[in-house]
Each structure stands twice: as C-alpha cells, then as structure tokens.
Amino acid sequence: xxxxxxxNVSFSYPDGTKALENLTLSIATGERVAIVGQNxxxxxxxxxxxxxxxxxxxxxxxxxxxxxxxxxxxxxxxKVGYVFQNPDDQIFHNDxxxxxxxxPKNMGFEPERVDELTHWAMDLCGISEFADENPYNLPYSVxxxxxxxxxxxxDSDIIILDEPTAGQDKIGLQxxxxxxxxxxxxxxxxxxxxxxxxxxxxxxxxxxxxxxxQLVADDNAQKIxxxxxxxxxxxxxxxxxxxxxxxxDFPSGILSKGQLIxxxxxxxxx
Amino acid sequence: xxxxIDLKNVSYRYPVSDDFVLKNISFSIExxxxxxxxxxxxxxxxxxxxxxxxxxxxFYKGDLDGEVIxxxxxxxxxxxxxxxxKVGYVFQNPFIQVSGVKDNVFEEVAYGLENLGVPVEEIKIRVEEVLKxxxxxxxxxxxxxxxxxxxxxxxxxxxxxxxxxxxxxIDEPTSQLDPIGTEQIFDIIRLMKERGKTIILVEHKMxxxxxxxxxxxxxHEGELVMQGPVREVFADPEFxxxxxxxxxxxxxxxxxxxxxxxxxxxxxxxEELAKALNRTGVAIHD
Ligand SMILES: Nc1ncnc2c1ncn2[C@@H]1O[C@H](COP(=O)(O)OP(=O)(O)OP(=O)(O)O)[C@@H](O)[C@H]1O
Ligand SMILES: Nc1ncnc2c1ncn2[C@@H]1O[C@H](COP(=O)(O)OP(=O)(O)O)[C@@H](O)[C@H]1O
Ligand SMILES: [Mg+2]
Ligand SMILES: [Mg+2]
Numbered sequence: 001x002x003x004x005x006x007x008n009v010s011f012s013y014p015d016g017t018k019a020l021e022n023l024t025l026s027i028a029t030g031e032r033v034a035i036v037g038q039n040x041x042x043x044x045x046x047x048x049x050x051x052x053x054x055x056x057x058x059x060x061x062x063x064x065x066x067x068x069x070x071x072x073x074x075x076x077x078x079k080v081g082y083v084f085q086n087p088d089d090q091i092f093h094n095d096x097x098x099x100x101x102x103x104p105k106n107m108g109f110e111p112e113r114v115d116e117l118t119h120w121a122m123d124l125c126g127i128s129e130f131a132d133e134n135p136y137n138l139p140y141s142v143x144x145x146x147x148x149x150x151x152x153x154x155d156s157d158i159i160i161l162d163e164p165t166a167g168q169d170k171i172g173l174q175x176x177x178x179x180x181x182x183x184x185x186x187x188x189x190x191x192x193x194x195x196x197x198x199x200x201x202x203x204x205x206x207x208x209x210x211x212x213x214q215l216v217a218d219d220n221a222q223k224i225x226x227x228x229x230x231x232x233x234x235x236x237x238x239x240x241x242x243x244x245x246x247x248x249d250f251p252s253g254i255l256s257k258g259q260l261i262x263x264x265x266x267x268x269x270x
Numbered sequence: 271x272x273x274x275i276d277l278k279n280v281s282y283r284y285p286v287s288d289d290f291v292l293k294n295i296s297f298s299i300e301x302x303x304x305x306x307x308x309x310x311x312x313x314x315x316x317x318x319x320x321x322x323x324x325x326x327x328x329f330y331k332g333d334l335d336g337e338v339i340x341x342x343x344x345x346x347x348x349x350x351x352x353x354x355x356k357v358g359y360v361f362q363n364p365f366i367q368v369s370g371v372k373d374n375v376f377e378e379v380a381y382g383l384e385n386l387g388v389p390v391e392e393i394k395i396r397v398e399e400v401l402k403x404x405x406x407x408x409x410x411x412x413x414x415x416x417x418x419x420x421x422x423x424x425x426x427x428x429x430x431x432x433x434x435x436x437x438x439x440i441d442e443p444t445s446q447l448d449p450i451g452t453e454q455i456f457d458i459i460r461l462m463k464e465r466g467k468t469i470i471l472v473e474h475k476m477x478x479x480x481x482x483x484x485x486x487x488x489x490h491e492g493e494l495v496m497q498g499p500v501r502e503v504f505a506d507p508e509f510x511x512x513x514x515x516x517x518x519x520x521x522x523x524x525x526x527x528x529x530x531x532x533x534x535x536x537x538x539x540x541e542e543l544a545k546a547l548n549r550t551g552v553a554i555h556d
Contacts, residue, residue, distance in 0.1 A: 013416065015412070015413065015416060017412075017416075036448075037448065038448050038451075039418055039419070039420025039421060039424075039446070039447060039448050039451055040417075040418045040420060040421050044418060044419070085419045085446070086363070086365040086419065088363065088365060088366065089365070134286075137284070137286065137287075138312075139311050139312050139316065140316075140362050140363055140442075141311040142311060142312065163419065163446060166419075166445040166446055167311075167362070167442050167445040167474065168311070168474070169309075169310040169311045169474055169514070169515065170310070170513060170514065170515045171310060171311070171513065172311060195420075195446070195447060195448050195449060195452075197449060198518070234448075235448040235449065235450035235451060236448065236449055236450070237449035237450065237453075239518075240477055240517075240518035240519065240540060241518065241522075243540050244518075244519055244522070244540050244543050247540055247541055247543065247544060248543065248544055257518070257521065257522055257525070260522060261522060261525055261526060261529070264526060264531070264547065265526070265529065265531070268531065
C-alpha cells in the first residue's frame with residue numbers, strides 16, 4: 001500500500017532552468033495513470049521527483065508516509081521503480097539476464113525469489129529468448145524492454161515507465177498493454193509517460209496532461225481529446241479515430257476503433 | 271533519372287551473430303525520392319541504414335556480400351569521411367548523437383561544419399537558419415546533455431540537416447516527440463525533399479508515412495519483402511501477413527471490409543474514408 005502525493009512541487013535544475021512549477025498530484029495505490037504533453041514540459045522531471053532521483057526545490061513529495069527529502073534515492077527506489085527514458089542510461093551488464101537479476105539481488109531477496117522475479121519479468125517483457133545476449137547488440141526497442149524487466153523484477157509498489165512506447169512496433173505495444181494488465185492485477189501503481197495517443201486511449205482512463213512546466217489537465221480521455229484548448233496548449237493531437245469521426249461528421253466522443261466501426265455499421269443498417 | 275542508392279544482393283552478418291541479419295537485399299532509389307523503411311523490430315532496418323551509411327562494413331566488421339553503390343560509386347571506393355559528407359545519418363537513439371565536446375546547443379549544431387573547415391561567418395548563418403527551422407532557437411545556450419528527450423532528438427536532426435548532405439538517412443526521428451512536434455519533423459523532411467534531397471526514413475508512424483512518403487520498403491526478418499509506391503504496398507493483401515501496423519484508417523477500412531462493407535478503394539489517409547465508403551459526410555444526427 002503506497003500512495004504518492006506531490007504537493008505544490010517546483011523544481012529548478014542547477015543551470016537555472018525552471019522545469020516544474022507548483023505541481024500538485026496524487027496517485028492512489030494500484031492506480032494506472034498516463035502522463036502526456038509537450039516535449040520539455042517537465043514530465044521526466046516530475047517522475048524523477050517521485051522516485052527521489054531529484055528532490056523538490058519547493059513543496060513536498062510523499063511516497064507513502066516518507067517525505068523523499070529525508071531519504072536517499074536508493075531507499076525511495078525500493079518503493080518507486082523508475083525506467084529511464086534512455087535505456088542506455090540504465091543498462092550496465094553484459095548480458096540481459098544479469099541486468100534483470102541485479103535489482104532483486106541487490107534488494108537482498110532470497111535466491112529463489114530473485115530467480116522467480118527475474119524469470120517472471122523477462123517473460124512478461126518478451127525477452128526471455130535474449131537472456132544470454134549482450135543488451136548492446138539488441139535493437140533499441142528490445143533494450144527498452146530489458147530496462148523495464150530490470151525494474152519490474154525489483155517488485156516495487158509503484159512503477160514508472162518513461163516513454164516505453166517510443167520506437168515500439170505493434171507487437172511491442174501489445175506486450176506493454178498486457179504488462180499493464182498484469183501489474184494492475186498485482187495492485188501495482190503504474191505511471192506511464194507516452195506520446196502515443198492511441199496507446200493512451202486503448203489502455204488508460206486517467207490522463208495527466210502537462211505543458212510549460214505545469215499540469216494542464218487531469219481527466220479522462222473523452223474530456224481531454226475533445227478539449228481543443230488543452231490539446232493546443234500541450235502540442236497533442238487526438239487519436240486518429242477522433243479525426244476520422246470528425247471528418248465523417250459524427251457526434252463527438254468517439255475515440256476507439258471499435259466505437260467508430262460500430263457507428264459506421266449502424267448507420268449503414270448493418 | 272539518377273540512381274542515388276543501389277543495393278545488389280546485399281547480405282550481412284554481424285561478427286557475433288549466427289544468422290544473416292540482412293538477406294539478399296536488392297533495391298534502387300532514385301535521386302529526390304522519399305522512401306520509408308518499415309518493419310517490425312529486429313527486422314534489420316537499422317542495420318540496413320548502417321549499410322547505406324557505410325558503417326557496415328567500415329565500422330561494424332562481419333560478413334558483407336553483394337554490392338552497395340552510392341551515387342554511382344561503390345562503397346569500397348569511398349573514405350568513411352567522404353561518405354559522411356554525402357550521406358547524413360540521424361541515429362535511432364538521439365541520446366548517443368551528441369559530440370560530447372561542445373557545451374552548448376549552438377556549438378553542437380555547428381560542430382560538423384567546423385570540422386569541414388567552413389568559414390565562421392557561413393557557419394553562423396547556416397546554424398541560425400537550422401535552429402529556426404527545427405524550432406530549437408530557445409535552447410541555443412543549453413548544454414546538449416541537459417535536454418529533455420524530445421529536445422535532444424531535435425538537436426540530433428539539426429546537426430545533420432545543417433551539413434546539407436545530398437542523402438539523408440533518418441532512423442526513427444520522431445520516437446520521443448509529441449504529436450505536433452512529430453508533424454513538424456515530417457514537414458521538415460518534406461522541405462528537404464523539395465530541396466532535391468534523397469531521403470530514407472525508418473518510422474513506425476504509418477499515418478504520417480501515408481501522407482508524406484513516396485515509396486515504401488518493407489523489411490521482415492532480414493528480407494526486403496515488399497517495395498513500391500506507398501499506396502500500392504498498403505493496399506496489397508500481402509502486407510497484412512507481416513503483422514506490421516497499418517495506417518489507422520486503413521486498419522479500420524479493412525475491418526469494415528471483413529464485416530461486409532463494400533469499399534470503393536483502400537483508404538490510407540483519414541480524409542479518404544468517406545469517399546472509400548461512398549458517402550460524402552452525411553451526418554447521422556440529422
Ligand atoms: N539535467 C538537466 N539540466 C538542466 N535542464 C534540464 C535537465 N534535464 C531537463 N532539463 C530541462 O528541463 C525542462 C523539462 O525537461 P523534462 O526532461 O522533464 O521534459 P519532458 O516533459 O520529459 O520532455 P520530453 O517529452 O521531451 O522527454 C526542459 O526545458 C529541459 O531542457
Ligand atoms: N551490433 C550488433 N551486433 C550483433 N547483432 C546485432 C547488432 N545490432 C543489431 N543486431 C541484430 O541484428 C538484427 C536486426 O537489428 P536492427 O537492424 O537493429 O533491427 P531494427 O532496426 O529493424 O529494429 C537483430 O536481430 C539484432 O539483434
Ligand atoms: Mg522526458
Ligand atoms: Mg532500429
């Protein structure tokens with residue numbers, strides 16, 4: 001049971017860049033949330049604050065009842081696992097399995113539990129067949145799954161995925177969708193940053209939108225993708241389906257392929 | 271008609287790999303064409319880009335068979351540097367495309383031109399122009415290592431465009447970009463085409479490929495399995511076999527077709543759906 005609370009959090013980098021202003025956000029235990037928005041909006045900064053890699057300049061970040069400023073990053077990351085946006089910032093072993101095994105082993109889990117978590121995470125991420133490979137010989141998208149597995153294997157209550165959809169093909173996106181489902185069943189909180197609006201509509205009900213250092217909206221897909229003001233401010237586009245529905249002059253609210261197909265068929269009396 | 275990129279029966283295997291990663295690939299690309307390479311992950315797209323850029327076999331050893339001819343000259347007859355001026359290559363991972371020797375974005379973008387000995391005044395003009403084009407003027411004084419993912423990806427593209435190479439090989443340039451930023455990059459690529467550049471783009475965003483690219487090359491497990499004009503390839507039933515994402519509108523149209531709806535053609539752009547369904551936007555709520 002770990003809730004996450006950011007209360008009026010601001011953050012500036014050492015070079016003076018103000019990256020985040022007055023962010024207030026709570027994430028309940030077991031919740032699944034997407035963070036979307038403009039490049040440079042402060043999304044990565046916000047999640048690095050959640051796992052203690054960064055400490056707020058102002059405001060407080062609470063992980064359960066811990067104020068992150070009173071704990072080390074190593075301590076906080078036992079509760080909040082963070083998958084880096086750039087996989088190469090994270091990988092440091094010469095074979096995939098050692099990379100995944102490192103986290104749970106380092107947490108001091110029993111050897112059987114380490115084994116179990118390592119294999120579970122590799123399976124879930126579809127990388128078991130690459131167990132002995134050097135991560136650097138794998139395509140970027142697969143390296144990303146190596147880093148996801150490494151974090152999942154640590155079995156933290158909260159998991160943050162920074163742009164896992166980047167560069168994924170259709171199969172990769174299905175693996176991610178399935179993984180979200182499994183983590184939900186295990187009551188994990190999962191926060192996912194992504195620029196893929198189809199993925200957001202397919203898998204998330206709660207969407208946090210950021211632009212210009214601030215939170216712009218925190219709502220469901222219907223509300224966000226039909227709100228022109230929010231979309232423009234945060235450089236977003238609704239999923240392609242919404243665009244098609246509009247061109248066909250259908251009433252607003254359609255977001256998924258299934259919905260659109262149904263409306264087209266019903267209109268043709270099929 | 272000038273052929274800029276010509277591959278004849280190219281096969282390649284990395285030093286440590288058991289299997290060939292590129293298998294007997296042949297194609298020709300005309301000067302001024304915008305071709306997109308699509309295919310699932312691990313199908314060999316990046317390796318193919320490395321081959322066109324000459325990193326295979328100049329940097330990555332391994333076994334290379336067949337012939338790679340860039341602008342009428344065989345790969346083996348180029349120096350790697352010489353080829354670098356002709357073929358601009360934007361890496362898949364923007365995080366690795368930073369020189370590491372420059373401490374602000376302006377100088378980072380200028381670095382390649384400096385190395386070529388371009389006069390300082392000209393460098394300034396060209397860099398200014400590119401910063402504006404790629405919309406990173408506001409980042410000019412930032413350290414290249416202290417940028418967000420999307421910002422780095424724009425800087426990586428800018429550092430190549432500024433060199434003004436004849437051929438651009440761009441490996442997934444929008445993977446970290448927000449949706450509007452992605453469109454802006456496609457507009458820039460279109461502009462490069464208008465300037466007569468030959469473009470090879472690896473992308474997963476099929477809606478944008480359908481809108482912008484001329485030709486499609488489909489990779490599957492190291493083989494080039496389909497090639498042709500974008501519209502023809504997406505409309506070919508064979509495409510479905512490879513489990514690659516379709517443009518979203520095409521996916522919907524094909525599902526409707528399976529459910530018994532007649533289509534007058536296979537749409538690949540959003541605005542074509544109405545026409546393919548033989549309707550002209552009659553609202554259902556009236
Ligand atoms: N280490 C750093 N030092 C200084 N400024 C930084 C650093 N990292 C990021 N920034 C700046 O902070 C702002 C927010 O960056 P952040 O990485 O949080 O954005 P983001 O929303 O994750 O963007 P993207 O979608 O491009 O990944 C940007 O203006 C960026 O240039
Ligand atoms: N440096 C390398 N050494 C060995 N094998 C590699 C290397 N780079 C890529 N590969 C392998 O080559 C195949 C194709 O990879 P890649 O060209 O990156 O595919 P794509 O870009 O289509 O995702 C994969 O099986 C990958 O593991
Ligand atoms: Mg980021
Ligand atoms: Mg690749």
